[in-house]
């Protein structure tokens with residue numbers, strides 16, 4: 539299928555909100571190019587700086603590319619994007635520019651590849667694109683990924699915060715369900731940590747296919763169960779760990795079911811929550827019976843680990 543690419547130039551303050559906003563309007567994928575990345579540089583495990591190509595990044599602010607199928611695209615959509623950006627509460631809009639272009643499906647898949655290089659995502663895990671040669675140091679555990687059209691290269695703040703929490707709370711023998719698995723990255727991490735049973739589900743059929751491909755690349759296709767599914771609807775098996783990196787208003791819908799489906803002392807690890815929604819989610823978690831173990835924060839996003847504590 540061919541897509542319409544919508545490119546937005548925006549000031550930095552919009553960054554924590556723009557992916558959620560565009561996803562809510564039906565975007566099939568969002569890529570954010572941040573001018574600050576060029577000056578930051580990236581370090582791989584040998585201490586070499588990745589040379590980022592400045593031509594791939596805007597001179598200032600952020601460039602956001604998102605993709606809509608031709609069925610969903612029309613002039614009203616562009617007006618809705620502009621209106622939603624200007625309606626963001628407490629965010630000054632000092633730069634706004636929007637252009638569109640036609641892209642072939644294959645071009646969009648390749649767009650990821652310009653921005654995705656091997657990187658250390660947590661103390662233990664290094665995420666490596668499937669098309670890149672990488673020699674891991676002895677202390678690194680590699681997750682090999684081709685995210686294709688699914689979310690989850692690991693370098694989004696929400697994914698990397700979840701990975702760190704997965705590394706901390708998933709223990710050998712645990713049973714895990716990964717709701718909104720995307721590329722499958724968190725399930726692969728849980729498996730590599732010794733989880734004995736992992737189930738990865740996503741509402742999006744394409745994401746489930748991509749996750750299955752990534753499980754195969756990481757030699758764990760036979761050990762991780764996959765399915766399409768809407769949150770925890772229809773799930774009956776109790777788990778030690780529930781993972782959900784989705785969006786605050788969606789996570790909110792699964793808090794009570796998560797509590798019911800966790801074993802005693804089981805942990806719910808969740809992200810995709812913008813800082814402004816922290817209070818709402820924390821209050822709901824506590825009301826459901828959870829105790830908050832920790833909250834981590836990065837780039838305007840938060841991640842939470844909460845325990846179903848039984849005295």
Ligand SMILES: C[S@@+](CC[C@H](N)C(=O)[O-])C[C@H]1O[C@@H](n2cnc3c(N)ncnc32)[C@H](O)[C@@H]1O
Pocket residue numbers: 688689690691692696697700717718719720721722723724739740741742745767768769783784788810
């Ligand atoms: C932000 S991505 C997270 C991907 C990956 N788990 C990660 O941490 O990088 C959210 C995923 O949740 C899926 N999703 C959204 N709503 C869902 C729902 N109601 N039930 C299951 N999955 C859902 C999306 O299709 C997407 O793949």
